[in-house]
Amino acid sequence: MKIKPVLYSVAIVALTFTYFSNQLVMSADKSPAKMPQVPEGHEQISLGAGCFWCIEAIYNRLDGVKSAVSGYTGGAVKNPTYQDICTGASGHAEVVHIVYDPNVISTETILAWFWKAHDPTTLNRQGNDVGTQYRSAIYYYTVAQRKVAEASRSAAQKDFKSPIVTEITKTGKFYPGEVYHQDYYRQNKSKNSYCRFIIAPKMEKLGLEDKEKVAE
Missing domain, CATH: 1.20.5 (Single alpha-helices involved in coiled-coils or other helix-helix interfaces)
Incomplete structure (x- = not known):
C-alpha cells in the first residue's frame, strides 16, 4: 500500500x-542556425552518432575545435526541418558539423572521440533513439579524410565484439539545424531530462563534464 x-x-x-x-x-x-565558417588552415567534417545534442557537447569541449554545429546531411530533401528528420523519410542523418584546426587536433583524434562517443555496431540506432536519422556515419570532405576514416574504422573494430556498421561517405549538402538545437546541452542540462539522464552521465564517463570551453 x-x-x-x-x-x-x-x-x-x-x-x-x-x-x-x-x-x-x-x-x-x-529558424536555421548560421552556416559555420571555415577559417584558413582549418578543416571540416560531419559526424553522425545518434542524437546530435550529445555529440555536439563532446566536440565543443575539445581543444582545437573551432565550432561544432548540429544539423542534417545525407538526404535528398532540400532545407529539411527537425520535423522532417524525425519522420526518417527525408533521408538525412542528425550530424554535428565540426570545424577544427589540424595543427591542434588531428583528424585521427577527432575520430578517436567519435568511436568513444557512441556504439557504432547498432544499425540505425543509439539506445532508445531509433531510425535512419540516428545512423552512425562519417561524412568526409577530402580524400585524405576518407583514408584516415577508413583506417580509423578498421583500427576501432578491435574494441567492439560486433561488426562496426558506420558508413563513410563523401559529404553532400549540410543544413544547420534550428537555433534552439545549438549548444543544447550547455543551455538545457538543468532543465531537460534527456540532458540530465542521458548526456550528463556520458560526459562524466568521458571525463568532459568539467572541461566546458568559453565560446570563441
Whole structure:
C-alpha cells in the first residue's frame, strides 16, 4: 500500500519534465542556425552518432575545435526541418558539423572521440533513439579524410565484439539545424531530462563534464 504514493510521485515528476521540455520547444527559435565558417588552415567534417545534442557537447569541449554545429546531411530533401528528420523519410542523418584546426587536433583524434562517443555496431540506432536519422556515419570532405576514416574504422573494430556498421561517405549538402538545437546541452542540462539522464552521465564517463570551453 505504501508503493502507490511513490509511483504517483514518479509519475508527477515525469509529467513535469515532459511539460517543461515541451514548453521549451514551443517557445524555441526554430529558424536555421548560421552556416559555420571555415577559417584558413582549418578543416571540416560531419559526424553522425545518434542524437546530435550529445555529440555536439563532446566536440565543443575539445581543444582545437573551432565550432561544432548540429544539423542534417545525407538526404535528398532540400532545407529539411527537425520535423522532417524525425519522420526518417527525408533521408538525412542528425550530424554535428565540426570545424577544427589540424595543427591542434588531428583528424585521427577527432575520430578517436567519435568511436568513444557512441556504439557504432547498432544499425540505425543509439539506445532508445531509433531510425535512419540516428545512423552512425562519417561524412568526409577530402580524400585524405576518407583514408584516415577508413583506417580509423578498421583500427576501432578491435574494441567492439560486433561488426562496426558506420558508413563513410563523401559529404553532400549540410543544413544547420534550428537555433534552439545549438549548444543544447550547455543551455538545457538543468532543465531537460534527456540532458540530465542521458548526456550528463556520458560526459562524466568521458571525463568532459568539467572541461566546458568559453565560446570563441
